[in-house]
Amino acid sequence: MRIGISCYPTIGGSGAVATELGKALARRGHQVHFIVTDVPFRLGEFHQNIYLHEADTMTYPVLRTPPHDFTLAALMADVILQYNLEILHVHYALPFAVSAFLAREMLPGHPVRVVTTLHGTDVTVLAQDKSLYRVIQLGLTKSDVVTAVSHSLARQTHELFHIDTPIQCVHNFIDPNVFHPAATDLRECFARPGERILLHISNFRKVKRVLDLIQVFHLVNQRIPSRLLLVGEGPELSAARELVSGLGLEGRVHFLGKQDEVAELYRASDLFLLVSEKESFGLVALEAMASGLPVVGTTAGGIPEVVADGETGLLAPVGDISRLAELAMRLLTDEALHRRMGEAGRARAIQRFCLEDKVAEYERLYEQALCQGKAT
Template sequence: MTQTNRVSICHVAVGDLWAGAEVQLKVLLSKLVLRPDLNLSVILFNGGRLSEEIERLGIPVSVFPEDEWGSGKMLFELVRKFQRSDMKIIHTHKYKDTILAAPAAKLCGIPYVVRTVHGLREPFEGLEAFKMSLYESIERTVHRLCVNSIIGVSSQIERRYMAEGAVPRVVCIRNGIDLEKKPIQADRWLTRKELGVDAETCLIGTIGRLTPVKGLSYLLQAVPILLRQRANVRLLIVGDGVIRKDLEAQARDLGIGENVVFLGHREDTLELMQALDIFVLPSLSEGIPMALLEAMAASRAVVASRVGGIPEIVDDGVEGILVEPMDVTRLAESCLRLIDSPETAMKMGEQARKKVVQEFSATAMADRVAGLYKELVTSR
């Protein structure tokens, strides 16, 4: 296919984090870049890990430094960049990149804007809740005036934006995990030894940002219940964030400091995942969490909150156990059930792996996104 026949698509993202949405964007681009019919480029508002990962894929990346430029100059530079291009589709991913890049695209006559919604608004209170409501009002206006299609990563998100009615086309394309990469052959027992965990100890773990919406305070509250029933339990918390010190203080106050390990940010999360006996995700809000997909791909038994897109991934009692958010007693009971029945945990882990392979591959996700692009450019 000649260069002139390829559809030019620019992804625009804030890129200030390396978390679920950013990992998902990198996974998507790693598959889209293989398609001869697409010409990809990326604009990020921050340098860092995401920029580095995308550059490794051979995709051109432009960094528009938001901290230096401010919103006015950002909009001006986006317009200038778009005017000099032959882009047909701008694809945005979060609030800030959408309210800047979508209007810029329309000002420049770029035909189509696609926006992926990676999760619904996290719960806030007081002034923060008011601010988020204001942001959502601005976002709805931008959607109505500038966006042609919204991708929701879960059916819950799809229903929410279909009900809003601001955008002509809303579709559900669930997150995917790259199952084609060579699996890491981690030595489970060596990793556990490095962590100081013996074969008789049940290692429960979670991986993600340490923020209030992840519900880790409730997981810590469940640990004393577990210890009263089973002495050989350790909790591994992998990740960093704004509430790390608060969580560490809570663990000390609960008297479980010796049973909880805070590892901070780690690059070897897949190896750590394989060392776990049970993966727990006690979130208060989620889209389609990458950490959960990775745990299932590693055949780990999972206990997770019944929120967001999680019930679309885990059938309760089949691939794992679902609990209501903030239900500390049920969270502990579910972990105890898996501790007391290794056969059940193993069976659920096997079913979890099977589910991810069949329904959540990165290739299938990218094919659906590329299909949406094709529908848009051939609709006129």
Template sequence: MKIAIFTDTFYPDINGVARTLKRFSNYLDAQHISFKIFAPDLESGEYVSSHVHRFKSLSFFLYPECRLAFPNLLNIKAELQKFEPDLIHVATPFNIGLCGVYFAKKLNIPLVGSYHTDFDHYLHYYDLQFLSKILWKYMNWFHRSCEKLFVPSNETLEQLKQHGFTNLEIWPRGVECQVFHPFYDKKAVRKQYAVSKKYLLTYVGRLAPEKDVRTLLAVAKSLPPELNENIHWLVIGGGPLREELEKEAPINMRFTGYLKEDQLAEVYSASDLFVFPSPTETFGNVVLEALASGTPVIGANAGGVKNIIKPGINGYLCKPGHIQEFAEVIVKLLSNDGLRKQMGWEGRNYALTQKWDKIFEKLLWHYAAVIKELELEKYA
């Protein structure tokens, strides 16, 4: 099987789509499956691979980490004809994704897609709700020629069904439990980040409106003073709101910027709680990483996060934006060491069942089924 992947974000970009596709490409490499990735170039020029074909690009205003490329159509056509893929997978609905759809039709190559980002929900956080109908029309048009459309969670599948999408399949996310685990040297981690307080609470994610990070700050400020003086917050990630948030943040909150995977895993492991107020996740990779690290998660009762957190077992779900509810759950868990540790182990046990290899094997099975079905139709 030869696979061509068209995406507007790829490693070393730091987001869920790029990280998932990088893990998938690592898996394909290990299985000796031929693949080629068409993606935007990077300002830094880092990470050069013979598997990745890059194009000039500019940052997308709504999501600077995602770049709008200016692909050379003749170049793409020549690459595809040389590579002769059995299937094209479009992972994003921007310029490079459009090229994937176009050449799948033009060269008669089976086409599948994946839906990763809830852009409609994002519109609310940028006062662009008036674009919602146009966005859904475009998304329907873009994906309608896909033989399969892979979505990361049941929540997203139901949302797309309501908007008339068909041929939907669940493609969940896994976690590397050998990397994300509870067994790091917690004292060393606390020393590295100058954590002297009794409790370490962590947030990991983009610092942008759609992640509802303002709720995080409000929750941190609303905790009882006698508890608050024993809490150290680490906010990990970057984004357009970082500078503003740092100015507004309480004195016990430190912003680290982006961390490498091994550093991130260490911080998860040393954390007492992971607090994640984002209501716009189609899955929630960071939630699964925290659980794999033995850290209970307090998340928003919305999006794909609802399919990962089992309330009262490995964490709690709170009404999106409900500051008091988030604060009450934090107080409850920090006041009960036994419950918190039990939830941590339940989270770890759940994460151990979410293996990337099995997830990618199933995806390849779907690929093969699409290819076979279209071949049968040719000879029918």
């Protein structure tokens, strides 16, 4: 198949999933065209069967802001026509599904089919803006196939937009050959012998509740000598630094900034923390599980679909800092429980969220979309 993929190029679950999906499709012999505003952060070096098309947005004094979405739509139309794409798989309703709709309107009669994957923010955050509600709704209803990365997100989308469009759940995935347990010397860079390492990776938005996480770590560290690794950047970074300073944790918390390659950090850690108030899936929790790392998290959104509470990690209600700290200390002090949950997490990641299985699911959806197009 000839497949176009559009996604955000920045660090985040949606960009990582879209990029890894494209690479896997290319390895399976499909021709894959990334139609983006910048090179996706996990694409990097040359890959056979992958083509990169970057939108070059013009500026004009009359326009208050550059017309990024229109430029993207025009590029989509050009690539669809030039390479006779069969599938255009867009990740996020806004702007990508809407831009795909505009691109197809530019090419009346072209049989390209649009598959939209929802990753969360376009539903859980952007849809709260009344000025964007109908635009997002348009992108969803004009797509040929809509998927969501969790059952929770699919239900929430139907409830918010009151649409008849079926939304199929295709969970996110990991490559177990990339994320796996292994010994590493990296621990020595952060912790002394006997100290435990807790890890968190996110974009530091308010919904990630990084300040809660630091409070959890503070309680844990009072009982168990520990270090906290914080990976990523975002709006809450300054507040997080201030709280760390206020609690006297400067020597215990390491701000590592944005990191493209994080597999080694999972291997160096003892526990992964994800205390979000909204989480459509929780890809970082899955990566931790695949690395043999137990997870302590909240029951928000799709997290319980990833982390089997009591089997691969321990979950608590959003905002329950003392309970989250208690669960973390339980895992850090019970070696048998820690080992059992780490092994169960690795097994669950391979059995239910393996890359090749999910790529095959998407291939079936592409075929379904093409068959629907021929039938009409």
